[in-house]
Amino acid sequence: MSAPTGTLLGIARTGVDAARLHPLRTAVTVACLVAILLPFVAGLGVSRGLRDQADDSIRFGGDLYVAGRRLGRDVPVPLEAVEQIRAIHGVTDVVPRIVGEVRLGADALSAVLVGVPGGGLPSTTAIVEGKFFDPGSRGEIVVGARLAERLGLRVGAKIPPFHRNDAGERVSTVVGIFRSDLPIWEANLIFASLETAEGVFGQGGLASSLVVSCAPGDVDVVRRAILRLASLGTADVHGPLLARVTTRDDLEALLSRGLLHREGIFDTLFLLAFALGIPLILVTSGIGLSDRRRETALLKATGWQTDEILVRSLAESLLVSVAGASIAILLASAWLGALKGVGVASVFLSGLDAAPGVAIPFRLTPVPALLAFVLSFVVVATGSLVASWRAASASPAEAMR
Amino acid sequence: MNAGAAFIETRALSRRYDAGTTRAHDALVDVTLTIQRGAFAVVTGPSGGGKTTLLSLVGALDRATSGQVIFDGTDLGAISEAERTRARRRIGFVFQGSPMLRGLAAWENVTYPLIPLGVSARARRARAEELLTRVGLARMLDSPPETASGGELQRIGIARALVGSPDLVLADEPTSSLDRRSADAVTKLLQEIHASGTTVLVATHDPHLVGLATVKFELDDGKLVSRSAKLG
Numbered sequence: 001m002s003a004p005t006g007t008l009l010g011i012a013r014t015g016v017d018a019a020r021l022h023p024l025r026t027a028v029t030v031a032c033l034v035a036i037l038l039p040f041v042a043g044l045g046v047s048r049g050l051r052d053q054a055d056d057s058i059r060f061g062g063d064l065y066v067a068g069r070r071l072g073r074d075v076p077v078p079l080e081a082v083e084q085i086r087a088i089h090g091v092t093d094v095v096p097r098i099v100g101e102v103r104l105g106a107d108a109l110s111a112v113l114v115g116v117p118g119g120g121l122p123s124t125t126a127i128v129e130g131k132f133f134d135p136g137s138r139g140e141i142v143v144g145a146r147l148a149e150r151l152g153l154r155v156g157a158k159i160p161p162f163h164r165n166d167a168g169e170r171v172s173t174v175v176g177i178f179r180s181d182l183p184i185w186e187a188n189l190i191f192a193s194l195e196t197a198e199g200v201f202g203q204g205g206l207a208s209s210l211v212v213s214c215a216p217g218d219v220d221v222v223r224r225a226i227l228r229l230a231s232l233g234t235a236d237v238h239g240p241l242l243a244r245v246t247t248r249d250d251l252e253a254l255l256s257r258g259l260l261h262r263e264g265i266f267d268t269l270f271l272l273a274f275a276l277g278i279p280l281i282l283v284t285s286g287i288g289l290s291d292r293r294r295e296t297a298l299l300k301a302t303g304w305q306t307d308e309i310l311v312r313s314l315a316e317s318l319l320v321s322v323a324g325a326s327i328a329i330l331l332a333s334a335w336l337g338a339l340k341g342v343g344v345a346s347v348f349l350s351g352l353d354a355a356p357g358v359a360i361p362f363r364l365t366p367v368p369a370l371l372a373f374v375l376s377f378v379v380v381a382t383g384s385l386v387a388s389w390r391a392a393s394a395s396p397a398e399a400m401r
Numbered sequence: 402m403n404a405g406a407a408f409i410e411t412r413a414l415s416r417r418y419d420a421g422t423t424r425a426h427d428a429l430v431d432v433t434l435t436i437q438r439g440a441f442a443v444v445t446g447p448s449g450g451g452k453t454t455l456l457s458l459v460g461a462l463d464r465a466t467s468g469q470v471i472f473d474g475t476d477l478g479a480i481s482e483a484e485r486t487r488a489r490r491r492i493g494f495v496f497q498g499s500p501m502l503r504g505l506a507a508w509e510n511v512t513y514p515l516i517p518l519g520v521s522a523r524a525r526r527a528r529a530e531e532l533l534t535r536v537g538l539a540r541m542l543d544s545p546p547e548t549a550s551g552g553e554l555q556r557i558g559i560a561r562a563l564v565g566s567p568d569l570v571l572a573d574e575p576t577s578s579l580d581r582r583s584a585d586a587v588t589k590l591l592q593e594i595h596a597s598g599t600t601v602l603v604a605t606h607d608p609h610l611v612g613l614a615t616v617k618f619e620l621d622d623g624k625l626v627s628r629s630a631k632l633g
Binding site: 014301304306397 | 517
């Protein structure tokens with residue numbers, strides 16, 4: 001190590017002294033940083049975690065999603081379209097599904113019923129109690145653990161009046177409970193056979209959409225072929241039913257737009273909070289200004305140059321920033337892990353309670369962590385450098401008086 | 402270096418505080434004096450007479466309103482702030498009350514001025530041990546200054562003033578507020594520093610220190626009212 005570098009490091013090391021000699025100033029500054037950075041780091045962690053899960057869901061889902069289109073809106077697809085699409089060259093599988101909202105219990109809890117053929121459950125869904133519904137069964141449902149807990153449901157429980165329609169009141173039986181925290185949007189799902197879902201909504205022969213899997217490289221060809229169909233199923237009294245096809249890329253783009261939009265709003269709010277926090281941090285880093293003045297005067301009187309004092313102050317800021325950012329990241333991990341993201345998860349996921357009660361997906365990536373550290377450093381360094389510069393520029397005799 | 406030339410010289414030196422305000426007051430007015438290399442100079446006079454201001458100006462801790470301070474041939478008013486700091490590295494200060502960096506050990510306080518010079522921690526500790534032994538406080542090497550008595554604190558301050566082997570030691574009221582025994586110890590140390598060839602300039606009321614002076618100045622109301630030199 002060259003002499004000047006060694007000297008610089010020696011001076012920088014005295015930044016530790018500066019932080020240690022003023023424990024109150026250091027503690028208050030670190031606390032302010034943590035208070036400002038914690039929601040930011042936690043929020044971005046949730047956003048990235050949700051994105052990862054959503055990406056996985058899209059990746060392991062179908063290649064194409066087909067719905068009907070009438071009057072500019074999506075409408076259900078007749079089940080006869082399943083065989084019609086399956087006949088298209090390049091299609092390897094077509095799975096119809098029914099997706100609709102139901103209200104449950106005395107509190108009319110909102111849940112989403114998904115009707116799929118037997119074996120059509122997402123690969124991430126793991127049964128923790130009971131079993132899957134039997135293919136083609138009627139009245140058998142599988143509910144998420146969180147939903148089951150909230151409604152007090154166990155395997156074998158009946159849900160009356162789960163649905164009431166022209167066929168009369170029917171009772172559904174819980175045959176299984178699945179782990180409902182992976183992915184997070186399965187928290188309020190109920191899975192049932194296509195036949196059960198048809199019965200619940202009282203509309204037989206229809207699916208909300210068709211999930212189409214294609215042979216590698218054939219996705220675009222299949223998409224164009226579906227769009228060229230004269231009608232999904234047989235044209236009825238309203239005329240032919242045109243197809244609307246959503247690709248995996250479309251979903252990914254929608255997802256990015258949605259998350260980036262929320263992240264953008266969150267970032268804006270954070271920047272506002274940070275801007276409001278800057279004066280606070282400037283004040284806290286200036287705590288003990290008279291002590292700083294006297295200390296600086298003593299250093300100058302004993303032969304320290306102004307730039308050496310500023311290096312010392314910069315090192316102190318660096319230490320305080322690293323401490324603040326590190327504590328914020330650790331607390332964010334605890335907040336999202338042990339406390340399950342109380343208060344912050346619902347910002348990014350509509351319909352989730354402020355206290356979700358289920359594990360929240362999160363990923364603390366290096367970029368937000370680095371950003372948190374850089375922002376802390378800039379603010380703390382600005383505060384302490386201004387104070388140190390003023391102290392170092394004053395006459396030592398004046399400052400020591 | 403010219404052996405015959407004055408080591409410290411002030412020419413019509415004045416310092417006005419809060420200039421341009423209603424609180425403006427003259428701490429020093431047209432003070433002209435010379436101190437030869439190797440002298441034991443003492444500045445006396447009543448409190449508020451300008452002694453501390455004179456030491457601050459001679460030690461490049463403050464800038465004069467008018468006049469000049471020539472330190473070993475260099476006009477301290479005509480050089481940059483960085484050069485003034487370099488000049489201060491040739492001067493050891495014993496401040497009134499000996500301010501310290503609280504929380505650091507005595508050895509760290511004594512050798513803090515050596516950090517920007519790139520001296521290693523091991524060498525600094527060895528130097529502190531040598532100086533604290535010299536002032537009779539080797540046992541306080543690792544103690545924080547908060548645990549020291551007033552007399553011990555002043556002696557740690559003297560050790561710090563000597564750490565850079567200065568050409569000039571400035572001491573502002575080094576024995577005030579000390580009991581006689583502690584004051585005698587400090588006086589003896591300053592005498593030894595002078596005997597080793599270092600120029601010493603002390604602001605004091607203490608007759609024991611005044612008795613050591615080879616040259617004496619008296620300030621009153623910022624003005625130099627008398628000067629005397631011990632012959633021989």
